[in-house]
Amino acid sequence: MFCKTLLASALAGLAVAAPAPIAQRQEASSFSAIAVHSTSAVHLQSINANGGKFWVGAEKPTSTYCPLSTGCPAGNITTFAAGASTGTLSLSVEVPGGQQVYVDPSGALSFTVPHSAFMPAGSQTGPFVYTAAASNQTVGTLTFGNGTQGFFACPDDAVSAWQVYVFTAGSNSTSSCIGIGLSTVNEPAIAAWEYA
Ligand SMILES: *[C@@H]1O[C@H](CO)[C@@H](O)[C@H](O)[C@H]1NC(C)=O
Ligand SMILES: *[C@@H]1O[C@H](CO)[C@@H](O)[C@H](O)[C@H]1NC(C)=O
Ligand SMILES: *[C@@H]1O[C@H](CO)[C@@H](O)[C@H](O)[C@H]1NC(C)=O
């Protein structure tokens, strides 16, 4: 009886001492992205999630949604995180299930709506390659595919903004488009409940 009590209290002590479960969230390491093409209109402008696609600069700002009356992140910048599997990319969000970044069949960099994994047939989920900023540097990089691929931006005259694309078999870079590199900046926290 004595031993049993001791054991019980020892176990109880263990239970109390056990750390709270640590959520294994890929989003723990968030980063934002900026376009790099010196002398161009998009140079060093932010990459913004809006309407399922990505845009460069303030003309088409980050669009987010918060279903809670209180407690959502500010939702005014677009943050990414490495995806759940190698070579994939996600938005860094609170919404359960997350939001995946992909390339649609026309080459447009895109993201899934919350609570759905839907992507059009022919979409590509990678390979995205994220190299975080080293501790002694301020910027990292985000690339796509092999050396002949990568990102470009095209002016969308209807919304006076530059849209982000990836060079793929289906993409369509016209003369008004420009190649861009993406630099990344570490962000201290998830920036939005979800992107819309
Ligand atoms: C986003 O909102 C936060 C909190 O209101 C503010 O401190 C920050 O400057 C804003 N950032 C941008 C890029 O607008
Ligand atoms: C940053 O750190 C890496 C690894 O320690 C080192 O190889 C590199 O030279 C450093 N770069 C600068 C600019 O200090
Ligand atoms: C790189 O990607 C391009 C565009 O999808 C493709 O045409 C090319 O064959 C790829 N090269 C290699 C070595 O995989």
Ligand SMILES: *[C@@H]1O[C@H](CO)[C@@H](O)[C@H](O)[C@H]1NC(C)=O
């Ligand atoms: C490629 O771009 C041209 C010019 O903007 C457009 O007319 C055409 O529909 C595009 N094709 C595809 C497959 O997106």
